[in-house]
Amino acid sequence: MRLAAGALAVFVADLSVIVYKRATGALAVFVADLSVIVYKRATGALEVFTAPTTTPLRSKRTE
Template identity: 65%
Template sequence: MSDRGTQRACARLTAGALEVFAADLLSAIYKRATGALELFAADLLLAIYKRPMTS
């Protein structure tokens, strides 16, 4: 393999690693956001359920 081929291979490898990193980052952000929403919904339902009834 020539030096040019090695440079191209390294560039592709780096680009692929960045794509994987970006996908993992987005996945982590999405999981954290959905987890926070689930927790908020559960807390809201618990608060409504525990609320004393006034009549």
């Protein structure tokens, strides 16, 4: 019984380490992807904001 309990304890400990490593790895990947998305959106918005307008808002005709 002690052997089974010890093996179970080791298994649970290993499993928790694996789950923790996978969770932190997934979180790191998610944060990296999110920062890239935020950066791309921010730069895209900045480019749109600073882009010169090619069409005039109002044209004045002289006759």
